[in-house]
Amino acid sequence: MSKKIIVIVGLCLGKEIPNFLQDPNNIIYGFEPQRESFEIVKRKYGNQPRVHIFNEAVSNENTTKKFHACEYGATSSLGGFTNQESINKWNKLSPCKKIVKQTREVYDVKCVRLDTF
Numbered sequence: 780m781s782k783k784i785i786v787i788v789g790l791c792l793g794k795e796i797p798n799f800l801q802d803p804n805n806i807i808y809g810f811e812p813q814r815e816s817f818e819i820v821k822r823k824y825g826n827q828p829r830v831h832i833f834n835e836a837v838s839n840e841n842t843t844k845k846f847h848a849c850e851y852g853a854t855s856s857l858g859g860f861t862n863q864e865s866i867n868k869w870n871k872l873s874p875c876k877k878i879v880k881q882t883r884e885v886y887d888v889k890c891v892r893l894d895t896f
């Protein structure tokens with residue numbers, strides 16, 4: 780049987796990885812720009828030969844951009860929640876109803892395009 784490539788953009792804590800590893804034909808590529816989440820996933824799955832983890836963001840260009848790490852990690856992004864209006868909008872739309880805090884840290888992150896990766 781042929782190999783299947785799984786690409787996970789915004790890997791977070793990698794909760795979906797065990798499900799994908801059940802199929803021995805799956806090869807997983809995960810992208811997670813948030814430092815803390817990346818380190819957790821790397822420690823947990825870094826020795827798996829079918830799991831390739833990158834501390835990078837996926838974007839529309841190969842470059843370096845500012846990454847906005849938020850208190851609630853799942854809301855971190857290249858855009859960030861930098862004002863109360865954007866926080867209120869997320870809280871209204873969020874299915875998990877987590878209260879978003881403003882950006883806690885901004886740092887440079889490498890960005891890659893999937894078509895040139």
